[in-house]
Amino acid sequence: MSIVHAVFAPGFFSNGPVQAALVMGAVVAAVCAPVGVLAVLRGQSFAGHAFADITSTGGSAAVLLGISPVLGFAASAAAGAASMEGLGARQHGDRDLVTGTVLGGALGLSALLLYLSTTRQGTSGATVSVLFGSVFAVSSANWPWVAALGLPALALVAAAYRPLLLSSVSPELAAARGVRSHLVGAMYLAALAASVALAALTIGAVLSTALLVGPAAAALGLSSRPGRAMAWAGAIGVTSVWAGIVLAYDSYSWPPAGRGWPVSFFVVALVMAFYAASRAGAHRHGRSPAGKAA
Amino acid sequence: MLSGLFSPFMLHSWEATSLVAVAAGAVGFFVVLRGSTFAAHAIPQGAFTGAAGAALVGTSTLLGAGVFSLVAVGALARWGRRGRHDVVTALVLVGMLATGSLFLSLGSQYAQQTFSLLFGEPLAVSSGYLLPTVGLAAACTGLVLASYRRLLLSSAAPELALARGVSPATANFLFLLAVGAATTLALPVVGALLVFSLMIGPPAAARSLTARPGMALWLSVLLALVTAWSALVGAYWSNWPVGFFVGAAAVFWYVLGRAAKAWGHRPRNAPAVGSSR
Numbered sequence: 041m042s043i044v045h046a047v048f049a050p051g052f053f054s055n056g057p058v059q060a061a062l063v064m065g066a067v068v069a070a071v072c073a074p075v076g077v078l079a080v081l082r083g084q085s086f087a088g089h090a091f092a093d094i095t096s097t098g099g100s101a102a103v104l105l106g107i108s109p110v111l112g113f114a115a116s117a118a119a120g121a122a123s124m125e126g127l128g129a130r131q132h133g134d135r136d137l138v139t140g141t142v143l144g145g146a147l148g149l150s151a152l153l154l155y156l157s158t159t160r161q162g163t164s165g166a167t168v169s170v171l172f173g174s175v176f177a178v179s180s181a182n183w184p185w186v187a188a189l190g191l192p193a194l195a196l197v198a199a200a201y202r203p204l205l206l207s208s209v210s211p212e213l214a215a216a217r218g219v220r221s222h223l224v225g226a227m228y229l230a231a232l233a234a235s236v237a238l239a240a241l242t243i244g245a246v247l248s249t250a251l252l253v254g255p256a257a258a259a260l261g262l263s264s265r266p267g268r269a270m271a272w273a274g275a276i277g278v279t280s281v282w283a284g285i286v287l288a289y290d291s292y293s294w295p296p297a298g299r300g301w302p303v304s305f306f307v308v309a310l311v312m313a314f315y316a317a318s319r320a321g322a323h324r325h326g327r328s329p330a331g332k333a334a
Numbered sequence: 335m336l337s338g339l340f341s342p343f344m345l346h347s348w349e350a351t352s353l354v355a356v357a358a359g360a361v362g363f364f365v366v367l368r369g370s371t372f373a374a375h376a377i378p379q380g381a382f383t384g385a386a387g388a389a390l391v392g393t394s395t396l397l398g399a400g401v402f403s404l405v406a407v408g409a410l411a412r413w414g415r416r417g418r419h420d421v422v423t424a425l426v427l428v429g430m431l432a433t434g435s436l437f438l439s440l441g442s443q444y445a446q447q448t449f450s451l452l453f454g455e456p457l458a459v460s461s462g463y464l465l466p467t468v469g470l471a472a473a474c475t476g477l478v479l480a481s482y483r484r485l486l487l488s489s490a491a492p493e494l495a496l497a498r499g500v501s502p503a504t505a506n507f508l509f510l511l512a513v514g515a516a517t518t519l520a521l522p523v524v525g526a527l528l529v530f531s532l533m534i535g536p537p538a539a540a541r542s543l544t545a546r547p548g549m550a551l552w553l554s555v556l557l558a559l560v561t562a563w564s565a566l567v568g569a570y571w572s573n574w575p576v577g578f579f580v581g582a583a584a585v586f587w588y589v590l591g592r593a594a595k596a597w598g599h600r601p602r603n604a605p606a607v608g609s610s611r
Contacts, residue, residue, distance in 0.1 A: 080421060089424040093527075136371040137538055141588040143375075144531030148581020151453035151525070155575045158449075167449045172435040247435075250428045257421040302439045308432035312425055 049290045061175040061285050061303075064186065068238045069251065069277030071190040074197050074270045075235040076256030076277075078228060081208040081266065085253040090139055091120030092236055092252075096245035097146045099170040100153035104160075109170065110185045113237035113245065116146075120236075121229040173244025173304050175285065186238060193234035196227045204228055205266055242281070243304040251277060254311035261318035280310040339570055350459040351562040353471035354523045355532070357516040359558030360478045362533035363551045364509055366541055368489045373410055373510060374533045376427055377517045380406030382526035383430045385451050386437035395451075396466050399521045403514035411507045453577035454525030456566055467519050474515035481508045486547055524565070528577040535584025536561055542591030557587060 052058060079088050098116025102109045123142065150170070157166045169177060197204065203224045207214035214221060239248035259272035288303035338344065365374045381399040388398025409426075438448050450458070478485070488495035488505035496502065513533075520529045536557035540550045565579035 085421045085424050089427070136369060137366065137534060137588070140371040140375065140530060140534050141538070141584055144528060144535065144581045145585040146581070147453075147527045148531065148578040148584075151449075151528075151575040151581070152578035154449065154453075155578075158445075165445055167452070168435070168439075168445050171448070171452070172432070244435075246431055247428050249424050250432070253421055254425055257425070296440055299439075302432075302435055305432045305436040305439075308429055312429050315421075315425060 065281030355562035359555035539591035
């Protein structure tokens with residue numbers, strides 16, 4: 041009993057926000073798993089990171105307007121995904137420059153929106169909650185939106201599963217088989233945007249990449265079969281979020297302030313630990329480490 | 335409204351933003367020329383962690399940002415060539431941001447400090463910053479000027495540079511060091527997330543406006559100064575975050591550069607006289 045208490049501080053299981061956070065984290069990690077595995081296979085993990093930064097603008101705007109942040113995250117992630125489609129054809133160096141410029145503009149706009157919501161509404165925590173998030177602070181009003189984003193994302197991936205995999209692994213073969221790569225790519229980007237929005241709601245806009253591609257990359261080090269990797273990614277993601285929640289709850293009695301450490305920090309750190317362990321394991325078994333080519 | 339803009343109190347802010355702009359404009363020229371936007375994105379995020387750690391233990395922001403910039407420079411010089419845009423890099427960047435947010439949350443002014451480190455606070459530049467800022471700016475610009483030919487050659491024609499005895503690894507390391515120095519001094523002023531905009535916006539426009547590298551370097555510094563000064567005036571006048579003005583100016587410069595390029599490439603309408611390009 042004392043061991044249980046040492047891991048789960050008293051009141052952990054009867055705490056309402058903790059229960060909500062556990063369910064929410066599991067749902068989001070489960071949606072991110074298949075989408076993230078495809079992101080790594082398609083070599084778009086860095087693109088995912090770029091438009092994760094952009095989502096901070098939508099999240100800040102939502103706070104200022106007083107609507108659900110997940111709506112802002114989703115709208116700006118969709119805009120990011122659409123502009124990424126448009127930039128795809130450009131040459132490499134110029135694309136980096138455009139991405140960087142848009143990223144800077146979006147972050148600057150976030151700064152303004154966050155400043156305005158801090159001064160007008162007195163919500164001084166807006167900066168931290170949009171950029172670094174806290175799964176404990178996600179109100180139950182967001183639940184319908186989480187369902188409305190998560191279910192279609194899973195449905196899109198399930199519907200286009202085979203052509204998506206084929207076009208990720210071998211675009212030429214997919215074209216020869218008559219896969220309409222544009223349609224498939226657009227469906228995938230929609231699912232990616234929804235997942236980024238959910239991850240941003242859970243661990244914050246600028247950290248959302250960790251939840252999206254981290255578990256997926258770790259899972260691809262454990263199994264090279266996509267279906268199995270998605271299951272692993274789900275398990276790793278849910279474990280990271282749950283363990284992060286436990287640690288954050290425990291940390292209220294930790295030094296230096298007794299205020300608790302940020303839950304997003306624990307989640308990111310655990311995801312990175314899983315990834316490092318998987319890389320080390322794959323290296324020892326002589327398998328090519330996942331994500332290298334991405 | 336603007337009457338206090340040149341008060342003694344604001345003098346430090348003017349000096350600091352000017353120094354930051356000169357360094358960022360000069361280094362940014364090579365960032366754009368070498369296509370190293372990624373390094374200019376990654377080093378400030380590393381420096382953010384250091385600045386946050388410094389805020390926690392109570393030392394100077396510049397010291398924390400400087401040490402962590404050096405770490406980031408070392409990591410990029412060592413591993414930057416391989417896994418450039420892959421999972422590892424994305425995860426390491428996010429991990430550094432998360433660690434920075436942890437450091438700030440353990441301190442006493444979480445929200446306020448997070449905001450100023452990420453989005454800049456030029457109006458709070460104190461006299462203690464000035465001496466190290468001057469030193470860093472001088473080191474940074476000196477490094478760029480001293481290795482100008484070497485950097486230019488290795489950026490434009492790596493094989494030729496190698497034949498002339500310029501090692502690409504050394505040139506890259508010198509370049510990254512300059513980015514690290516510029517980041518360190520720019521971080522407290524324009525913020526970790528917007529250092530990047532100041533480093534790529536002005537030089538991108540400069541490069542579109544002139545084809546001569548020496549001219550483009552000076553133009554880049556000039557445009558960076560205009561950006562930083564107008565951002566400072568804007569921030570003073572509106573009380574809005576300086577990062578907003580820097581980000582918006584970078585977008586403006588980029589669009590201007592594209593427009594200038596498009597104008598210059600109109601073969602049918604442009605008169606043929608005097609245009610030998």
